[in-house]
Amino acid sequence: xxxxxxxxxxxxxxxxxxxxxxxxxxxVSGLVRARFxxxxxxxxxxxxxxxxxxxxxxxxxxxxxxxxxRQYMNVKGLxxxxxxxxxxxxxxxxxxxxxxxxxxxxxxxxxxAGLAAxxxxxxxxxxxxxxLIRPRIVASLLATLSSAVSTQVVANSRTTxxxxxxxxxxxxxxxxxxxxxxDESRLRSRPGLSLRSLVGAGPEDTVFTxxxxxxxxxxxxxxxxxxxxxxxxxxxxRFLIVGDSFAGQEHLTEAVDSRIRSSYVLRERMIRIPxxxxxxxxxxxxxxxxxxxxxxxxxxxxxxEAMSAGLPVIASRIGAxxxxxxxxxxxxxxxxDTASLLVAMEKLRASPSQRAEMGRQxxxxxKRCFDGERYVTEFIRLYEEILGSSPGIYTRSQSRYxxx
Numbered sequence: 001x002x003x004x005x006x007x008x009x010x011x012x013x014x015x016x017x018x019x020x021x022x023x024x025x026x027x028v029s030g031l032v033r034a035r036f037x038x039x040x041x042x043x044x045x046x047x048x049x050x051x052x053x054x055x056x057x058x059x060x061x062x063x064x065x066x067x068x069x070r071q072y073m074n075v076k077g078l079x080x081x082x083x084x085x086x087x088x089x090x091x092x093x094x095x096x097x098x099x100x101x102x103x104x105x106x107x108x109x110x111x112x113a114g115l116a117a118x119x120x121x122x123x124x125x126x127x128x129x130x131x132l133i134r135p136r137i138v139a140s141l142l143a144t145l146s147s148a149v150s151t152q153v154v155a156n157s158r159t160t161x162x163x164x165x166x167x168x169x170x171x172x173x174x175x176x177x178x179x180x181x182x183d184e185s186r187l188r189s190r191p192g193l194s195l196r197s198l199v200g201a202g203p204e205d206t207v208f209t210x211x212x213x214x215x216x217x218x219x220x221x222x223x224x225x226x227x228x229x230x231x232x233x234x235x236x237x238r239f240l241i242v243g244d245s246f247a248g249q250e251h252l253t254e255a256v257d258s259r260i261r262s263s264y265v266l267r268e269r270m271i272r273i274p275x276x277x278x279x280x281x282x283x284x285x286x287x288x289x290x291x292x293x294x295x296x297x298x299x300x301x302x303x304x305e306a307m308s309a310g311l312p313v314i315a316s317r318i319g320a321x322x323x324x325x326x327x328x329x330x331x332x333x334x335x336x337d338t339a340s341l342l343v344a345m346e347k348l349r350a351s352p353s354q355r356a357e358m359g360r361q362x363x364x365x366x367k368r369c370f371d372g373e374r375y376v377t378e379f380i381r382l383y384e385e386i387l388g389s390s391p392g393i394y395t396r397s398q399s400r401y402x403x404x
Contacts, residue, residue, distance in 0.1 A: 005035050005036060005037050006036060006037065006101040006102075006387065007036070007037040007038075007039060007098055007099055007100050007101055008031065008036055008037065008038050008039070008100065008101065008102050008103075008104060008383070009038075009039045009040075009041065009094070009095060009098070009100040009102070009103045009104065010024065010028065010038060010039070010040045010041070010103075010104045010105075010106055011040075011041045011065075011091070011103065011104070011105050011106065011110045011112075011113035011116075012024055012040060012041070012042055012048075012106040012107065012110060013043065013067045013068075013106070013107050013109035013110050014042070014043070014044075014046070014048070014067075015042045015043070015044050015045055015046025015047065015048040015049050015061075016046055016047060016048060016275075017047050017048055017051070017275070017277040018212070018213055018275070019129070019180075019212075019299070019301045019302075020106060020107050020129040021048045022186075022301065023129075023156070023180045023181070023301065023375075024040070024048070024106050025048060025051050025052060025055070026181065026182070026183040026372050026375065026376070027375065027376060027379060028040060028052060028055065028057050029055040029056075029057075029183070030183075030372065030373070030375070030376030031376065031379070031380070032055055032056040032057060034376070034380055036383075037058075038052075038056075038057040038058065039057070039058045039059075039060060039094075039098060039100070040052050040057050040058070040059050040060070041059075041060045041061075041062060041065065041091065041094070041113075042059060042060070042061050042062075042065075043061070043062065043063060043065040043067050044061060044063055045061050047277055049061065051277075060094065062087060062090065062091075064086070064087050064090075065087050065091075065110070065112070066087060066110075066111065066112050067109045067110060068108065068109045068110075068111055068138075068142065087112055088112045088115050088116050088119065089116075089119075091112060091113065091116035092116040092117075092119040092120040093120075095116060095117065095120035095122055096120050100120070100122055101122070101123075101387055102122060102123050102124070102125065102383060102386060102387060103116070103117035103120075103122050103123070103124040103125070104124070104125045104127060105117075105124060105125070105126045105127065105146070105150075106127045106129070107127070107128070107129050107130060108126075108128060108129075108130050108132060108142045108143070108146060109130075111142060111145060111146070113126075114126060114145065114146055114148075114149030114150055115149060117149065118149050123151040123152075123386050123387070124149065124150050124151055125150065125151065125152050125153075125154055125382070125383075125386070126146040126147070126149075126150040126152075126153050126154070127154045127156075128146070128153060128154065128155045128156065128160055128161075128164055128298075129156050129160070129298050129299070130160070130298050131159060131160055131163045131295075131296040131297070131298045131319055131320075132167070133295070133296070139167050140167050140168065140169055143164050143167040143168035143169075144168045144169045144170060144171060147164075147168050147171035147173040148170075148171050148173070150173050151173070151386055152173065152174055152176060152382065152386060153173055153174065153175045153176070154175075154176050154177075154178050154379075154382070155175055155176070155177050155178075155298075156177075156178065156179060156180050156298055156299045156320075157177065157179060157180075157298060157299050157319075157320035157323055157324075158177055158320070158323060159296065159297075159298065159319050159320035159323060160177075160298040160299070160320065161175050161177050163296070176382065178375065178378045178379065178382070179299070179323075179369065179370060179375075180299050180301055180304065180370065180375060181370055181371055181372040181373070181374055181375025181376070182301070182304050182305055182308050182366070182370055182371070182372050182375075183372035184308055184372065186277075186278070186279065186280065187279065187280050187283060187305055187308055187309055188280050194281075194285075195240065195273075195281055195282060195284075195285035196238070196285045198240075198271050198273070199238040199239060199240055199269055199270060199271050200238065200268060200269060201238040201285075204236060205236045205237070205238050206236055206237055206238065206287045206288065206348070206349045206355075207238045207239070207240055207285060207286050207287045207288070208227065208230075208237065208238070208239050208240070208286075208287070208288045208289075208290050208314075208345060208349075209239075209240040209241075209242065209282060209283075209285070209286040209288070209289050209290065210223050210239075210240070210241050210242070210243075210289075210290050210291070210292070211241075211242045211243060211279065211282060211289065211302045211305075212242075212243050212291070212302055213243055213244070213245065213246065214243050214244060214245040214249075214252045214253050214256055215245060215246065215249065215252060216252070216294075216295070217293060217294060217295030218291075218292070218293055218294075219291075219292030219293050219294045219316065219335070219336070220241065220252075220256055220292075221259075222292045222294065222336055222337075222338055222341060223239075223241070223290055223292045223341070224256070224259050224260075224266075225338040226292075226338050226341040226342040226345055227239045227266060227270060227345075228263055228265055228266055229338070229342055230342060230345050230346060230349070231265040231266055231269055231270075232265050233346075234346070234349055236349070237269070237345075237349055238269050238270070239266070239269060239270035239271075240270070240271060240272075240273070240282070240285065240286065241256065241270070241271070241272040241273070242272070242273055242274075242275060242276065242279070242282050243272075243274075243275045244274050244275050253272075256272055257272055260272060279305065280309075283305065283306065283309035283311060284309075286306075286309075286311055287311070287348075287355060288311065288312055288313075288314060288345070288348050288349075288355065289302060289303065289305075289306035289311050289312070289313050289314070290313075290314045290315075290341070290345070291303050291313065291314070291315045291316065291321060292314070292315075292316055292333070292335070292341055293315075293316045293318055293319065293321065293335060294316065294318070294335045294336045295318070295319075296318050296319030296320070297316075297318065297319035297320050297321050298319060298320055299320050299324070300315065300319070300320055300321045300323075300324040300325070303315055303321060303324045303325050303330070304324055304366060304370045306362070307324075307329055307359075307362030307363060307365060307366040307370070308363065308366045308370070309359075309363075310359040310360065310362065310363045311355075311359050311362065312329065312330050312331075312348055312354075312355045312358035312359050312362065313325050313329060313330035313331075313358075313362065314330055314331050314333060314341065314344045314345065314348070315330060315331075315332055315333070316332070316333060316334070316335035316336075317332040317333065317334060317335065318335040324370075326361075326365060328357075328358065328361040329358055329361050329362035329365050330358055330362065331344040331347065331348070
């Protein structure tokens with residue numbers, strides 16, 4: 001690497017603090033500490049922007065940035081998305097003006113970043129966090145386009161890499177798997193008593209927690225079904241849901257809240273609270289973390305965070321979750337199967353010693369496989385390979401860019 005601080009440009013699809021947002025924050029924070037410059041382009045202001053600035057990154061907000069979302073999966077939506085394409089020129093100009101050495105497109109949703117990097121003549125990494133299944137033609141189009149304009153594709157799990165490889169129509173761009181890492185500083189133990197009290201949990205009660213976006217794929221309805229049945233059988237079972245829905249999908253959140261209010265066995269023993277960035281207090285209040293996804297997860301960040309906190313995990317046997325949760329760190333259940341989930345919850349509720357042993361082994365697995373420093377180091381190594389081996393890579397010492 002060169003002795004000066006090279007500038008990396010990241011383009012990301014949201015400014016919240018959920019899975020891919022958190023991993024981006026952790027990566028950028030580590031890179032800034034390693035003496036890179038980081039510019040992050042976001043489509044709107046939000047908590048992620050504030051946190052990125054606090055770790056030393058520069059944030060540029062462009063509300064016209066095209067971001068592929070489900071509401072655009074129709075003729076009208078695609079037309080509106082196409083009207084935002086002038087942002088490609090804006091982004092290419094930014095890349096040149098700020099002497100960006102490499103572009104890092106974070107998620108398939110930021111489809112213009114690769115085009116801008118190609119226009120500006122810079123190498124690009126496309127970091128894939130999704131297992132996009134439907135609409136199939138859109139999934140294939142995004143995979144093919146991202147692969148065609150990238151120097152390297154990075155997937156956050158083997159599951160993501162395999163699906164991406166099958167989905168793209170063509171391209172020989174190499175795919176590397178770099179599993180997400182977790183920065184433990186955001187999970188340091190915080191008082192959990194107040195959250196336990198919200199669901200009426202005492203020291204001997206078992207709190208089952210589901211953390212994540214409220215959407216059709218996370219399995220909230222399955223968790224609610226299993227929780228209602230368990231609550232009817234076990235007085236010492238309590239339940240916590242943490243998260244909100246995407247803007248425009250508030251009806252999903254209301255459906256969860258309504259289900260809790262309407263259940264005589266849940267209304268005093270379960271609560272949903274909005275997403276909070278300081279999740280340490282949530283894990284400190286929990287005894288078991290449940291990820292009952294019914295659609296494939298590309299990674300399973302919540303499961304890894306739970307293991308970091310020394311908690312056992314009940315997870316669906318779908319997507320990348322079996323890569324994360326092993327036999328000795330939790331229990332895998334059939335996706336969408338309330339009975340299977342209920343059996344696992346009953347088993348861990350009845351055995352504090354098994355919960356403790358799974359938590360201990362989960363903590364060990366986390367340190368071996370998902371540590372945040374390992375995550376940053378692997379990306380630095382990849383950046384060094386690309387910036388050190390690609391012909392025509394931009395450096396300040398060059399009077400002009402030579403191109404590929």
